[in-house]
Amino acid sequence: MTSSNRHADRRSPYVFDVLELGRRAGAMKEIQVSLPAPADLGSDVIAVPQDSEIDLNLRLEAVVDGVLVTGTAAGSYRGQCARCLDPIEGEETFDLQELYFYPGHEVDEDDNLVVDEAIDVEGALRDAVVLELPFTPLCDPECPGLCQECGFNLNEDPDHGHGDKADPRWGKLAGLLGTDN
Ligand SMILES: [Zn+2]
Ligand SMILES: [Zn+2]
Structure with a gap:
């Protein structure tokens, strides 16, 4: 997102x-289209898979300084629970809102511009997805994660343990101290 002479x-x-829209403030255009998701839409741990379907429902409205885009992008996401590493998937509707300035306008480095009488909403979509998908995805807010000793997924058996290695009296003491095991 730099100079205004890009194409x-x-x-x-x-x-x-x-x-x-003819740069007439108030002129409006609605877009409803399904598009393949671009690559790297999300983070390493959770993302919208490339080429999966994104349903865009956008309103493009000419305002004094440019074109205001508002609307939603609905799609599916896939990721991995940060605690137990189980796969996570679901559907999400991302809210988009972005202003694209007309050329000639004083703009900052990361402002969006109307270029060749067109706008590119991929960046806005990317921002919305990164903002809305969790930074630390969890399969469940209460996910107990993996056994620290053997890596067993504690979701499969909450009573999982490693026998009576410890003297039960010590277990009791640990309980009093508020620690596990
Ligand atoms: Zn989990
Ligand atoms: Zn274990």
Whole structure:
């Protein structure tokens, strides 16, 4: 996101023409389209799989300084529980809101611009997904994770333990001290 003389990548399905809005403040255009998800949409631990379907429901509205995009992107995500490493998947609707300035406007480095009478909403989609998907995904808020001794998934047996190695009296003491085992 740098200079204003870049060109819109017309091959990207996430680039939409805004020519018909004619820079008339108040002019509006609605877009409803299903598109394949771009690569790396999310983080290492949770993401929208590449090429999975994203349902975009956007409103493009000409405002004084540019084009305001609001709407939603619905799609599925896949990831891994940060505690037990089990796969996680689900559906999510991401909220998008982004202003694209007309060229000639004083802009900051990371401002979005209307380029060649088109806007590229992929960055806005990326921001929305990263913002809304959990930083530390969990299969369940109460997930007990893995046994620290053997790596057994404690979701499969909450009573999992390693026998009576410890003297039960010590176990009792540990209990009083508020520690596990
Ligand atoms: Zn888990
Ligand atoms: Zn164990």
